[in-house]
Amino acid sequence: MNSFTYRYPVTVYFGEKAAEKNLPAELSKVGKNVMLAYGGGSVKRNGIYDELMGLLTAAGKNVTEFSGIMSNPTYAKVQEGAGIARENEIDFILAVDGGSVIDCCKVVSAQAKTDVDLWEMETVKHENPTEFIPMGAVVTAFGTGAEMNNGAVITNEEKKVKGPLWGAFYDFAILDPAYTMTMPMSQVISGAFDALSHCMETYMGTPCESNLSDEINEACQRSIIRNLRVTLKNPQDIKARSELVWAAAMGENGILKIGKVTDFQAHMLEHQLGAYTNCNHGQGLAVIHPVLYRHMLPEAAPQFARLAVNVWGVDPDGKTEGDPANAFIDALTSFIGEVSLPTTFAEMGIPADTDYKAIADSTILTGGCCKKFTKDELLAVLHECR
Ligand code: NZQ
Ligand code: ZN
Numbered sequence: 001m002n003s004f005t006y007r008y009p010v011t012v013y014f015g016e017k018a019a020e021k022n023l024p025a026e027l028s029k030v031g032k033n034v035m036l037a038y039g040g041g042s043v044k045r046n047g048i049y050d051e052l053m054g055l056l057t058a059a060g061k062n063v064t065e066f067s068g069i070m071s072n073p074t075y076a077k078v079q080e081g082a083g084i085a086r087e088n089e090i091d092f093i094l095a096v097d098g099g100s101v102i103d104c105c106k107v108v109s110a111q112a113k114t115d116v117d118l119w120e121m122e123t124v125k126h127e128n129p130t131e132f133i134p135m136g137a138v139v140t141a142f143g144t145g146a147e148m149n150n151g152a153v154i155t156n157e158e159k160k161v162k163g164p165l166w167g168a169f170y171d172f173a174i175l176d177p178a179y180t181m182t183m184p185m186s187q188v189i190s191g192a193f194d195a196l197s198h199c200m201e202t203y204m205g206t207p208c209e210s211n212l213s214d215e216i217n218e219a220c221q222r223s224i225i226r227n228l229r230v231t232l233k234n235p236q237d238i239k240a241r242s243e244l245v246w247a248a249a250m251g252e253n254g255i256l257k258i259g260k261v262t263d264f265q266a267h268m269l270e271h272q273l274g275a276y277t278n279c280n281h282g283q284g285l286a287v288i289h290p291v292l293y294r295h296m297l298p299e300a301a302p303q304f305a306r307l308a309v310n311v312w313g314v315d316p317d318g319k320t321e322g323d324p325a326n327a328f329i330d331a332l333t334s335f336i337g338e339v340s341l342p343t344t345f346a347e348m349g350i351p352a353d354t355d356y357k358a359i360a361d362s363t364i365l366t367g368g369c370c371k372k373f374t375k376d377e378l379l380a381v382l383h384e385c386r
Contacts, residue, residue: 001211001259008254010148011172014246018176019052019138026136026172027059031091035084035133037066037105039097046182048140052096064088066108069097072274072281073104075119075156081108085133093135095170098191099144099281102137103152106167109133119156122165132168140179142245143191143282145198145252147173155275161362162275175249177242185235189339190282192228192244196221197266197285198251200307204296205262205368208303217256218310223247225311228339263369266292269378272363277350286341287348290333291384299371301325345385356382 013022027034034056036049043049056063066081085093085108095105110129111118121127137147146152150169155162183191199221203214224247230240250256269292270284297304308314308324312331316324333343342348360379365372373381 001213002207002261004259006254006258009169009171010253012148012175012249013172014175015242016176016178018174019055019179022172022174023052023055023136024059027056027061027092030134032060032062033064033089033091034061035064035066035081035088035090035093035108037069037081037093037095037097037101037108039067039069039071039101041067042182043096043140046140046179048096048138048179052094052138056094062088064090066105069101069104071098071100072153072155072162072278073100075154075158078104078107078111078118078154081105082111085109085112090133093133094138095135096138096140098139098141098187099146099153102139102144102146102170103154103167105135105137106146106150106152106170107154107165109135109168118165119159123163128166135168135170137170137173138179139173139175139245141183141187141191142175142177142180142248143187143194145195145249147175148249148253153271155278160275160358162271163364173249175245177238177245180241180245181236181238185232188231188235188244189228189341190280190286191248192224192231192282193286193336193339193341194282195244195248195251196224197282197289198248199224199256200289201264201267202251202256202260202262203307204300204303204370205257205260205264206370207260208300208370210306211259213256213258213260214306216250218307220247220250220256221307221311225335232339261368263366265366265369265373268364268366269359269381272359273345273350273382275362276359277354279348279350283342283348286336287343287345287385288381290329290336290343291381293329293332295373295377295381296369296371297325297329300369303370304328345382352386356386 113131227240227243304325308328
């Protein structure tokens with residue numbers, strides 16, 4: 001294990017009626033002017049908006065809405081939110097939806113407190129913001145685990161970069177699995193695959209040899225695979241949904257990363273694919289992962305072999321290491337087909353004339369894994385994904 005410091009600042013309220021039970025006490029600690037942030041309107045259709053608005057009104061808050069936050073949130077949308085927050089002297093932000101709204105508000109909370117351009121501050125000067133509007137998150141779509149960390153993935157349309165900005169941690173996160181029951185099944189599947197991807201990307205970092213973080217990680221992967229299968233058979237199974245919601249949060253709350261340097265090369269590539277195509281995050285990962293992993297096979301065979309046995313139930317008896325390593329990629333590929341995720345960019349509707357060279361060239365190369373990719377290899381991966 002590498003040396004580590006672990007501190008976790010987010011209070012998690014998990015379970016049935018978590019908002020009703022805990023939001024009033026949390027709201028009593030914050031100022032009067034509250035920004036209620038959400039996406040394209042699912043919260044209005046499924047009744048969550050009315051429920052939260054009732055709790056905010058009962059707490060005597062002045063509510064300002066910040067709505068229309070899109071998937072793959074843009075830096076322009078962050079600026080809009082920061083403007084609304086400043087104009088209305090917002091004391092507290094309640095972000096309600098999936099990863100996109102939750103990420104967008106992390107940066108809004110910082111940008112509202114400074115006139116310095118945050119993109120410039122973080123990506124050019126390599127400084128991080130230090131002042132934030134306090135926030136709470138209500139998760140209505142699981143997958144990213146964004147509610148449990150302070151990284152935000154924001155698309156800068158002018159620069160054609162989808163990249164990380166560091167914002168605030170949420171003071172609390174409300175995870176009521178019942179709130180996720182109206183998610184479209186395609187989002188359930190892509191969210192679950194995103195969570196599985198976070199586990200794999202963490203697992204593929206260093207140290208490569210077996211360690212406690214990876215053993216917990218294996219359990220999370222098994223849970224996601226098993227509970228997605230249950231959910232596909234019975235979408236109303238709240239127990240399976242609860243497991244998925246918590247497994248997704250575990251993927252990004254730092255516990256699996258303890259003592260590790262993570263990989264996240266698939267994510268870096270997918271994020272740039274998103275910058276150029278605005279594609280769905282989990283679906284992009286589903287196409288990229290098996291292809292990228294075939295390229296990693298020679299270097300990553302010991303980890304792949306462990307995943308084959310410990311996650312996918314491959315019997316190692318009488319096999320050389322290369323056999324289960326291959327079996328891992330086969331099992332992952334077959335699972336992607338089983339749950340009806342796309343296997344090519346064409347299936348995702350990504351145009352054939354997409355500038356894959358520009359995507360590969362603008363992708364961050366990560367240093368955490370047993371294999372260091374070059375931009376040319378990433379271009380080869382993208383071409384194979386077409
Ligand atoms: O916009 P509305 O109408 O609300 O619809 C949303 C949206 O279409 C819908 N939805 C949410 N809850 C629902 C619901 N529909 C019905 N019933 C409900 N209960 O589902 C969609 C959610 O979209 P989005 O938030 O974009 O999805 P996701 O949670 O997958 O977030 C993706 C974003 O998170 C970033 C991705 O790159 C992408 O930008 N990520 C953030 C991470 C982080 N901060 O830790 C890690 C991830 O790797 C990821 O990169
Ligand atoms: Zn992800």
